[in-house]
Amino acid sequence: xxxxxxxxxxxxxxxxxxxxxxxxxxxxxxxxxxxxxxxxxxxxxxxxxxxxxxxxxxxxxxxxxxxxxxxxxxxxxxxxxxxxxxxxxxxxxxxxxxxxxxxxxxxxxxxxxxxxxxxxxxxxxxxxxxxxxxxxxxxxxxxxxxxxxxxxxxxxxxxxxxxxxxxxxxxxxxxxxxxxxxxxxxxxxxxxxxxxxxxxxxxxxxxxxxxxxxxxxxxxxxxxxxxxxxxxxxxxxxxxxxxxxxxxxxxxxxxxxxxxxxxxx
Numbered sequence: 277x278x279x280x281x282x283x284x285x286x287x288x289x290x291x292x293x294x295x296x297x298x299x300x301x302x303x304x305x306x307x308x309x310x311x312x313x314x315x316x317x318x319x320x321x322x323x324x325x326x327x328x329x330x331x332x333x334x335x336x337x338x339x340x341x342x343x344x345x346x347x348x349x350x351x352x353x354x355x356x357x358x359x360x361x362x363x364x365x366x367x368x369x370x371x372x373x374x375x376x377x378x379x380x381x382x383x384x385x386x387x388x389x390x391x392x393x394x395x396x397x398x399x400x401x402x403x404x405x406x407x408x409x410x411x412x413x414x415x416x417x418x419x420x421x422x423x424x425x426x427x428x429x430x431x432x433x434x435x436x437x438x439x440x441x442x443x444x445x446x447x448x449x450x451x452x453x454x455x456x457x458x459x460x461x462x463x464x465x466x467x468x469x470x471x472x473x474x475x476x477x478x479x480x481x482x483x484x485x486x487x488x489x490x491x492x493x494x495x496x497x498x499x500x501x502x503x504x505x506x507x508x509x510x511x512x513x514x515x516x517x518x519x520x521x522x523x524x525x526x527x528x529x530x531x532x533x534x535x536x537x538x539x540x541x
Contacts, residue, residue, distance in 0.1 A: 279336045282310040284328045298327040321407040322427045332421055338411045368425045371399040373417040387416045449501035456497055457490075 285295050285306075292306045299306075300323065308314040309324075316324065316336075325332040374384045385395040389412065397403035398413070405413065405425075414421045471478065479486070 278312060279309060281306070281324060281335065284330070284335065285310075288328075295327065299323045315406050315408050318405055318407050318410045318421070318425055321410075325427075332407075332427075336407055336411075338415075368398070368401065369419070370395075370413060370417070370424060373419060373424065374399075377417070384413075384416065388412050445502065445505040449498055449505050452501040453494060453498040456501075457494060 281295075285292070290298075292303045292310075296303045296306045299320070301320070305314070309316060321332055321336055325335050328335055370384075374381070379387075381395055381399070382392050385392045388395065388409070390409065394403060398405050398409075410421050410425055414424050417424060
């Protein structure tokens with residue numbers, strides 16, 4: 277989906293990393309969105325709009341498509357069920373607008389181009405649609421995305437979270453740090469085993485100093501391990517994902533050259 281993320285970012289003088297920190301995702305994902313290689317979820321699109329202090333349709337302009345004419349109407353049982361569920365808090369107005377048009381759930385799903393199960397999950401709020409799907413639903417129902425999917429509902433249900441790549445990297449760095457310190461500790465114990473008879477005196481006199489030294493050593497080793505993880509495991513990931521997309525869609529292609537897009541230009 278086309279967007280103005282890069283234009284708005286450069287206009288404000290932000291780097292990709294700066295925008296990633298504001299939105300709560302990785303710089304790699306920012307690069308993919310700016311080159312239109314990924315479509316954000318509706319919740320993430322709202323976070324982009326908040327970061328730029330713009331409306332969602334100003335960040336992600338949408339070109340409407342020609343729709344088919346109306347066909348069947350909703351069944352009586354479905355209309356009755358909707359009146360029962362009106363007391364439940366809603367995260368969107370998809371069902372209410374559908375019922376107002378007297379469409380069945382299957383009819384709306386066919387008009388949007390998704391399965392009935394997907395449409396049912398979206399109406400119940402258990403499935404968060406992508407931005408492209410949200411635009412499609414809003415076009416079919418004749419209302420704006422902001423009206424159908426209120427931003428406040430997404431901010432409450434889906435607050436910005438840490439990147440999915442961060443947790444594994446931190447865990448790997450922590451495991452590597454513990455392994456290194458354990459190995460170093462066993463080696464050091466073997467080297468100073470002649471001082472075992474004086475360990476009580478040493479710990480009593482130098483305990484705080486030794487603990488501080490161990491803590492500083494742990495932090496330094498952990499920082500180095502995390503930097504190594506970031507340097508080698510995330511290198512050119514966006515470029516490689518794009519290459520895989522082309523392979524799946526159009527067959528074997530040459531790997532594009534890496535580009536440095538860290539600073540705005």
